[in-house]
Amino acid sequence: MFKKILVANRGEIAVRIIKGCREAGIRTVAIYSEVDRASLHVQIADEAVCIGPPPAVDSYLKMDRIIQVARETGAEAIHPGYGFLAENSEFSRRCEAAKVIFIGPNSDALELVGDKVRSRQAMEKAEIPIIPGMKSIGKDYAEFEAAARNIGYPVMVKASAGGGGKGMRIVSSEAGLKPALEAGMREAKSAFGDDSLYLEKYIEEPRHVEFQVLADNYGNVVHLFERECSIQRRHQKIVEESPSLALNQELRQRMGETARKVMKVSNYNNAGTVEFLIDKNKHFYFLEVNARLQVEHPVTELVTGVDLVHQQLRIAAGEKLTFNQEDLKQRGHAIECRIYAEDPTNNFLPSPGKILFFQEPKGPGVRHDCGIYSGWEVPIYYDPILAKLIVWAEDRELACLRMSAALDDYVVLGISTSVGFLKDVIRNPEFRAGKATTAFIGKHFEGWGEGKKDEAKIKLALVAAAFDELGKETWENFKDKNVAGLGARDTSSPWKVLGRWRIGGTE
Amino acid sequence: MDFEFLIDGEVRKISLQKKDGGFEVLLDGRKFEADIQVISQNLLSLLIEGHSHLAYIGRERNKKYVLIGGHQFVVQEPKRVEKESAAAFSKGEERGPQGNLLITAPMPGKVIKINVSEAEEIRKNQTLAIVEAMKMENEIKSSIEGFVKRIFVAAGELVDSSKPLLEISPKAVNSKK
Numbered sequence: 022m023f024k025k026i027l028v029a030n031r032g033e034i035a036v037r038i039i040k041g042c043r044e045a046g047i048r049t050v051a052i053y054s055e056v057d058r059a060s061l062h063v064q065i066a067d068e069a070v071c072i073g074p075p076p077a078v079d080s081y082l083k084m085d086r087i088i089q090v091a092r093e094t095g096a097e098a099i100h101p102g103y104g105f106l107a108e109n110s111e112f113s114r115r116c117e118a119a120k121v122i123f124i125g126p127n128s129d130a131l132e133l134v135g136d137k138v139r140s141r142q143a144m145e146k147a148e149i150p151i152i153p154g155m156k157s158i159g160k161d162y163a164e165f166e167a168a169a170r171n172i173g174y175p176v177m178v179k180a181s182a183g184g185g186g187k188g189m190r191i192v193s194s195e196a197g198l199k200p201a202l203e204a205g206m207r208e209a210k211s212a213f214g215d216d217s218l219y220l221e222k223y224i225e226e227p228r229h230v231e232f233q234v235l236a237d238n239y240g241n242v243v244h245l246f247e248r249e250c251s252i253q254r255r256h257q258k259i260v261e262e263s264p265s266l267a268l269n270q271e272l273r274q275r276m277g278e279t280a281r282k283v284m285k286v287s288n289y290n291n292a293g294t295v296e297f298l299i300d301k302n303k304h305f306y307f308l309e310v311n312a313r314l315q316v317e318h319p320v321t322e323l324v325t326g327v328d329l330v331h332q333q334l335r336i337a338a339g340e341k342l343t344f345n346q347e348d349l350k351q352r353g354h355a356i357e358c359r360i361y362a363e364d365p366t367n368n369f370l371p372s373p374g375k376i377l378f379f380q381e382p383k384g385p386g387v388r389h390d391c392g393i394y395s396g397w398e399v400p401i402y403y404d405p406i407l408a409k410l411i412v413w414a415e416d417r418e419l420a421c422l423r424m425s426a427a428l429d430d431y432v433v434l435g436i437s438t439s440v441g442f443l444k445d446v447i448r449n450p451e452f453r454a455g456k457a458t459t460a461f462i463g464k465h466f467e468g469w470g471e472g473k474k475d476e477a478k479i480k481l482a483l484v485a486a487a488f489d490e491l492g493k494e495t496w497e498n499f500k501d502k503n504v505a506g507l508g509a510r511d512t513s514s515p516w517k518v519l520g521r522w523r524i525g526g527t528e
Numbered sequence: 529m530d531f532e533f534l535i536d537g538e539v540r541k542i543s544l545q546k547k548d549g550g551f552e553v554l555l556d557g558r559k560f561e562a563d564i565q566v567i568s569q570n571l572l573s574l575l576i577e578g579h580s581h582l583a584y585i586g587r588e589r590n591k592k593y594v595l596i597g598g599h600q601f602v603v604q605e606p607k608r609v610e611k612e613s614a615a616a617f618s619k620g621e622e623r624g625p626q627g628n629l630l631i632t633a634p635m636p637g638k639v640i641k642i643n644v645s646e647a648e649e650i651r652k653n654q655t656l657a658i659v660e661a662m663k664m665e666n667e668i669k670s671s672i673e674g675f676v677k678r679i680f681v682a683a684g685e686l687v688d689s690s691k692p693l694l695e696i697s698p699k700a701v702n703s704k705k
Contacts, residue, residue: 187663204665207640207665208665211660211663212663255664362662363662367634368666370634370635370661370666371635371637371661371662371664371666372635373635373636373661373662374636377570377586377587377588377593378570378584378585378586378593380584395570401635401636401637401638401661401662401686402662403662403663404662404663405662405663405664428598429597429598430598431598432584432595434570434584434585434586434593434595434600435586435588435593441600444598473536474536474599474601475597475599478596478597478599478601479535479536479540479601480555480556481574481576481581481583481596481597482535482583482594482596482599482601482603483531483533483535483540483542483555483603484542484544484551484553484555484562484564484574484576484583485564485572485574485583485585485594485596486531486533486535486585486592486594486603487529487531487533487542487543487544487553488544488551488562488564488572489572489585489587489592490529490531491529491544
């Protein structure tokens with residue numbers, strides 16, 4: 022097993038990986054951009070190295086600089102997390118050349134599955150069902166226009182290097198094709214450094230179901246069942262769960278076996294996910310392979326009891342899988358909500374800024390993978406994901422209730438987040454019935470607002486605000502009574518707390 | 529003490545008086561007692577008529593965020609709000625010189641593209657600029673018909689949420705002159 026690895030990421034996923042390494046007795050090197058000096062991943066790593074200015078292209082995407090840091094710090098391997106360089110075969114190749122292990126698939130497999138167009142060709146050849154559409158990258162507008170007519174509108178613009186919804190656009194008629202291609206190219210260029218696009222038939226109201234797969238370096242491939250990710254906005258998943266109500270045991274087994282076959286065809290190793298769309302007639306189509314640890318991996322961890330980060334580390338270190346397909350069982354139900362820094366009442370505009378106060382929910386069956394803390398300033402440069410709230414319960418209904426309660430206990434003050442919106446999603450009857458398709462958010466949550474606030478809660482907020490306005494004077498009068506209570510709850514010195522309170526109170 | 533707050537779009541009055549180690553609250557003509565315990569600098573425990581509530585408080589220069597029972601409120605002093613946004617048309621817009629409209633960035637970010645040029649005539653809902661933050665592109669649209677008077681920023685520039693991007697002179701105003 023490795024003694025030291027470099028984590029080439031930031032935010033909640035870097036924190037998740039660093040914690041996993043610490044459990045396994047592996048020391049960690051964090052990298053950070055100039056704006057991330059105070060970020061959580063830097064705080065919890067054993068070592069940390071600044072790798073450049075804030076824009077990702079000057080820091081988290083600087084391949085040679087990152088590999089150089091790995092060599093200088095004596096890190097034997099690099100874990101790329103998700104996003105940034107996670108699915109960049111060039112990076113994986115340069116790691117191989119520098120004799121630093123890339124914790125992910127080999128560069129050939131990465132190149133194949135990362136090229137959406139080439140992998141579509143390979144899967145079609147292996148008789149795996151694919152979505153009808155272009156089988157090569159569009160070269161000019163005329164080709165796109167002709168292909169779109171041939172496929173038939175609506176079509177989906179997709180980035181060949183794609184993932185996470187970046188560069189994707191639905192086009193319902195020819196008038197919308199050119200602007201969609203332009204925007205798709207810009208977004209793909211900025212997200213992946215590659216602006217090649219292709220078109221697919223847009224499957225209306227599908228369900229998005231994906232299979233988690235683990236493959237060791239010796240040809241052993243297992244799937245860890247499905248995650249349903251139909252709750253999406255702008256092609257970004259926001260709620261994920263396992264098991265999926267769209268599958269019965271027979272379909273689950275068929276899709277699971279197909280997922281294993283996809284990985285074998287690709288000569289894939291390490292952790293990966295095979296994404297499928299299921300149409301109204303329960304036909305499934307191969308969508309793509311996500312060749313990385315996914316954002317929603319905790320859902321699988323909770324229902325299978327397998328720690329995917331530990332598995333990734335073991336596989337990368339050359340160990341064999343210690344279980345086979347028959348050993349794996351799904352148990353209970355897990356749901357994940359992604360917490361984004363965005364304003365759901367204002368067209369989901371990003372909401373960077375200072376977090377005045379943050380408190381995470383706790384309790385039985387509640388997991389929180391988190392990259393933020395009170396007082397931290399969310400930078401403008403990166404993905405708006407702040408954290409993930411994941412719950413497990415013995416059945417879906419209890420998991421929904423648990424998620425709903427945990428969201429009520431989620432406290433982020435100072436910036437807008439998706440928490441209020443997520444509560445309404447979880448409480449929606451169609452979601453509760455397990456019938457939601459990828460059209461769900463657009464159908465039920467267009468122009469979403471928080472609704473009129475509860476008058477009783479407004480009154481309480483007024484009492485709290487008035488008390489707070491009294492500020493320093495109030496505190497002075499109450500301090501004898503309260504200092505003891507504070508000491509019991511807060512391990513820091515009551516005088517230190519008092520000092521900060523005074524500053525807050527006199528503002 | 530008497531307070532006036534802007535909360536959930538309304539100006540509300542509340543009075544808080546110390547009484548027997550707690551507070552007497554006067555709100556909407558009704559009096560009740562509140563036992564308020566400071567738990568930490570961001571957390572208050574309220575006991576009101578036997579019911580227990582937690583209030584989380586975050587403070588900014590000119591506003592407080594209060595979260596009660598999963599509902600977040602922004603609480604502001606009404607006078608400050610009037611001064612700051614009396615001229616505002618809506619979020620991301622301000623009244624500029626001679627009745628012109630100043631389009632400001634709706635959030636901190638980076639200008640990706642300016643889609644119009646100075647003196648250009650623009651339609652309502654026309655995209656004026658694209659600002660990117662957190663890897664998402666956001667189109668800045670015009671809420672009125674008019675002419676581009678001035679452009680203050682260039683593609684590639686980083687902008688704060690208060691930064692004016694463009695100045696628009698409305699068509700109606702122009703035609704009256």
